[in-house]
Structures are given as C-alpha cells and as structure tokens.
Amino acid sequence: MPVVVEPESQAGPEAELEARFQAVIDRKDRIEPRDWMPDAYRRTLVRQVAQHAHSEIIGMQPEGGWIGRAPSLRRKAILLAKVQDEAGHGLYLYSAAETLGVSRQELTEALISGRQKYSSIFNYPTLSYADMGTIGWLVDGAAICNQVPLCRTSFGPYGRAMIRICKEESFHQRQGYELLTTMMRGTDEQRAMVQESVDRFWWPSLMMFGPPDDESPNTAQSMAWGVKTHTNDELRQRFVDMSVPQAKALGVTLPDPDLVWNEERGAHDFGQPDWAEFWEVVKGNGPCNAQRVAHRKKAWDDGAWVREAALAFAAHDGGTGGAAEDADDTTGKATT
Numbered sequence: 640m641p642v643v644v645e646p647e648s649q650a651g652p653e654a655e656l657e658a659r660f661q662a663v664i665d666r667k668d669r670i671e672p673r674d675w676m677p678d679a680y681r682r683t684l685v686r687q688v689a690q691h692a693h694s695e696i697i698g699m700q701p702e703g704g705w706i707g708r709a710p711s712l713r714r715k716a717i718l719l720a721k722v723q724d725e726a727g728h729g730l731y732l733y734s735a736a737e738t739l740g741v742s743r744q745e746l747t748e749a750l751i752s753g754r755q756k757y758s759s760i761f762n763y764p765t766l767s768y769a770d771m772g773t774i775g776w777l778v779d780g781a782a783i784c785n786q787v788p789l790c791r792t793s794f795g796p797y798g799r800a801m802i803r804i805c806k807e808e809s810f811h812q813r814q815g816y817e818l819l820t821t822m823m824r825g826t827d828e829q830r831a832m833v834q835e836s837v838d839r840f841w842w843p844s845l846m847m848f849g850p851p852d853d854e855s856p857n858t859a860q861s862m863a864w865g866v867k868t869h870t871n872d873e874l875r876q877r878f879v880d881m882s883v884p885q886a887k888a889l890g891v892t893l894p895d896p897d898l899v900w901n902e903e904r905g906a907h908d909f910g911q912p913d914w915a916e917f918w919e920v921v922k923g924n925g926p927c928n929a930q931r932v933a934h935r936k937k938a939w940d941d942g943a944w945v946r947e948a949a950l951a952f953a954a955h956d957g958g959t960g961g962a963a964e965d966a967d968d969t970t971g972k973a974t975t
C-alpha cells in the first residue's frame with residue numbers, strides 16, 4: 640500500500656513518512672516498490688542488490704570455463720545446469736533492482752566501468768576440476784549463510800527473489816559436496832587435488848562475509864533498516880561451525896592452525912583471513928579482476944545487436960511483443 644502524505648502533521652510530511660516507514664520495518668513487514676522510502680535506503684538497496692546480481696553473473700565465469708572440460712557427460716550436465724541457475728539468479732536480482740528505479744543497462748554499465756562491485760571470491764582462478772566441487776561446497780555454502788537471512792530482508796522484491804534463489808543454492812552446495820566425496824573415494828592423486836583446492840578456497844570463502852564488524856561502517860544502519868539481519872562476523876562464525884564437521888566427513892583438512900572448538904563459547908575459534916589481500920582484491924587488484932570484467936564487457940558489447948533488434952521489433956509491432964498477432968490467428972485465441 641502506498642503511504643499517503645498528511646499535510647497537517649505537525650512533525651512535517653518528511654518526518655511523518657519516515658516514522659511510518661520505520662514502523663513497517665519494526666513490525667518486520669515488507670517495504671514495497673511504490674511505498675515511500677528514504678533516499679539513503681533506496682541507494683543502499685540499489686548498491687546491495689546490484690552487487691548481488693553482478694556476483695551471480697560474474698560468478699558464472701570461473702565455473703563456465705570448465706563445462707567443456709568436464710570429465711563425463713553426467714558432470715557436464717550438472718555443471719551446465721548449475722551455471723545456468725546462476726544466470727537465472729542474476730536476472731531475478733536485476734529485476735528486483737529495476738523496481739527501485741534503475742535499469743539493467745545502467746547497472747551493467749556500472750559493473751563494466753568498475754563503479755559497482757561483485758563478490759571478491761570470483762576474482763580467484765579455478766585451476767582444477769576439484770574447484771568445481773569446492774566452489775559448490777564452500778562458495779555456495781557461504782552464499783547460503785549470507786542469503787538465508789536475506790529471505791526476511793525488509794525490501795519485498797529482494798526478499799522474495801532470495802527465497803527462490805536459496806532453494807537452488809542448496810542444490811549447488813550438495814552437488815559440490817557430492818563431487819568432492821566422489822573424488823575422495825578415488826585415487827591418491829584425486830584426494831590431493833581436493834585438498835589443494837580446499838587450501839586455496841578456504842580463506843577467500845571466509846572473506847565472502849565482508850570485513851570484520853568493527854571495520855564495517857554500514858552494518859548498523861543496514862540492520863536498523865532490516866536490510867541486513869546479522870553482522871558479518873556472526874555469519875562467518877556460522878559458516879565455520881557448519882563447515883568443520885563437513886570437512887571431517889569428507890576427510891580434508893581446513894588450512895587454519897588456529898581452528899579449534901571452544902567449549903565455553905559453544906563455537907569454533909578460528910584465524911583471520913589476510914584482510915590486506917581482501918582489500919587489494921576489492922580495489923581491483925585480485926588475480927582475475929581485469930579478466931572477469933573484460934569478459935563481461937565483451938559479452939555485453941557482442942550482445943548489442945540483439946538488444947537493438949529486440950527494440951526494433953518492439954517498435955515495429957507496437958510493443959505488443961507479437962501478442963496482437965497471436966490473438967488474430969485462425970482460432971481467434973491467444974496461443975499461450
């Protein structure tokens with residue numbers, strides 16, 4: 640429901656609107672696209688949803704490069720389906736961002752010009768087929784920890800997109816873990832390949848939750864707005880506690896000498912990732928940043944003729960997308 644301005648309010652219309660907005664959030668209800676919202680809330684959401692959408696699309700690249708090198712038809716079909724799911728996630732999220740008044744074109748341009756970011760994890764290379772399993776297990780696993788609470792985020796279209804996305808992310812995590820368990824039942828060489836992959840991806844996976852809470856200045860405001868429901872460190876802890884028994888069942892070692900169960904806290908103590916490396920990757924100096932963005936830019940440029948043709952077609956048939964013609968066929972009914 641749109642919020643109606645009451646001009647007689649003594650507090651002034653802006654304060655009144657703000658109070659109503661906060662009341663919706665405090666009762667854990669959703670803000671919808673046509674509702675009044677503070678500009679800063681809109682900007683925060685555009686940034687977060689866009690960054691999330693870009694991560695899904697850029698995240699197709701590290702795995703997409705292995706589709707043609709999958710070791711069997713079964714593995715190829717699984718990986719292809721997984722990478723296609725990520726494209727779908729990107730599209731739901733760009734659609735959610737559009738309800739905030741930004742176009743997909745603007746967001747893509749912001750990505751390829753470097754003004755908007757995507758998750759730091761996708762700037763690391765994939766060096767073996769074991770990485771397909773490790774990404775599913777750890778990277779999609781970390782994504783699930785981040786995203787399950789977002790199903791209850793305050794902005795309606797974002798929360799609803801997340802519900803669908805999370806169902807698919809849990810399939811991704813299982814398929815990754817299943818690939819690793821298969822490799823661990825194989826040869827010594829395959830087991831070594833899995834361990835080497837886990838050694839490379841463990842720390843970058845911990846970085847996916849963002850900087851420590853005391854270096855995350857936007858967290859408090861995002862929590863007050865119901866955009867975020869848990870802090871970075873809370874989610875990182877949850878991920879570590881979830882991963883330790885899974886690593887044990889798999890038979891791999893997590894590369895952290897400080898990782899130990901803390902009976903008093905009922906949680907694991909663990910070491911800190913190399914935050915200097917994290918900030919370098921965020922600044923664009925990770926191993927694959929330039930390659931990832933160049934690849935995305937090429938795909939966007941190569942697709943220009945498709946966008947132009949679609950617009951020309953829409954202009955030609957009056958923008959009905961062919962529906963009017965379908966309705967005029969011999970049955971006199973639309974075919975869909």
Ligand SMILES: [Fe+2]
Nearest residue numbers: 695724725728
């Ligand atoms: Fe995804």
Ligand SMILES: [Fe+2]
Nearest residue numbers: 725779808811
């Ligand atoms: Fe995924």
